[in-house]
Amino acid sequence: xxxxxxxxxxxxxxxxxxxxxxxxxxxxxxxxxxxxxxxxxxxxxxxxxxxxxxxxxxxxxxxxxxxxxxxxxxxxxxxxxxxxxxxxxxxxxxxxxxxxxxxxxxxxxxxxxxxxxxxxxxxxxxxxxxxxxxxxxxxxxxxxxxxxxxxx
Numbered sequence: 001x002x003x004x005x006x007x008x009x010x011x012x013x014x015x016x017x018x019x020x021x022x023x024x025x026x027x028x029x030x031x032x033x034x035x036x037x038x039x040x041x042x043x044x045x046x047x048x049x050x051x052x053x054x055x056x057x058x059x060x061x062x063x064x065x066x067x068x069x070x071x072x073x074x075x076x077x078x079x080x081x082x083x084x085x086x087x088x089x090x091x092x093x094x095x096x097x098x099x100x101x102x103x104x105x106x107x108x109x110x111x112x113x114x115x116x117x118x119x120x121x122x123x124x125x126x127x128x129x130x131x132x133x134x135x136x137x138x139x140x141x142x143x144x145x146x147x148x149x150x151x152x
Contacts, residue, residue, distance in 0.1 A: 017050045020062055023076050
């Protein structure tokens with residue numbers, strides 16, 4: 001009969017092994033963790049993780065061993081370095097550029113050179129109603145929308 005201490009020790013090993021297994025990608029399936037996969041390699045990796053835990057290795061050492069043996073893609077949380085920073089930050093950069101283009105286009109629609117020149121010639125700024133009328137008169141119609149160019 002197993003003592004209470006042995007049961008606690010086995011439970012700790014099992015909990016750590018499951019935690020690590022949830023964060024490791026199955027090299028055969030690719031889309032499942034080794035905890036969820038029933039592939040032969042997943043079963044072997046789960047056994048390897050349990051053996052490493054029993055031998056006294058820390059979680060960090062086990063992750064490092066798996067990464068060294070199978071590559072960085074085996075981990076669901078890759079390291080943050082220059083290459084992954086470019087991948088993670090590229091949507092933010094593209095979104096910022098798109099927002100900047102949109103804002104510049106809106107700004108160009110709102111400011112009209114003819115109104116600014118008329119203000120300088122008259123020496124008196126236009127009233128809001130006059131400005132609105134001038135914008136309606138001087139603003140060219142929008143170009144026709146083309147199916148291959150979605151930006152207005």
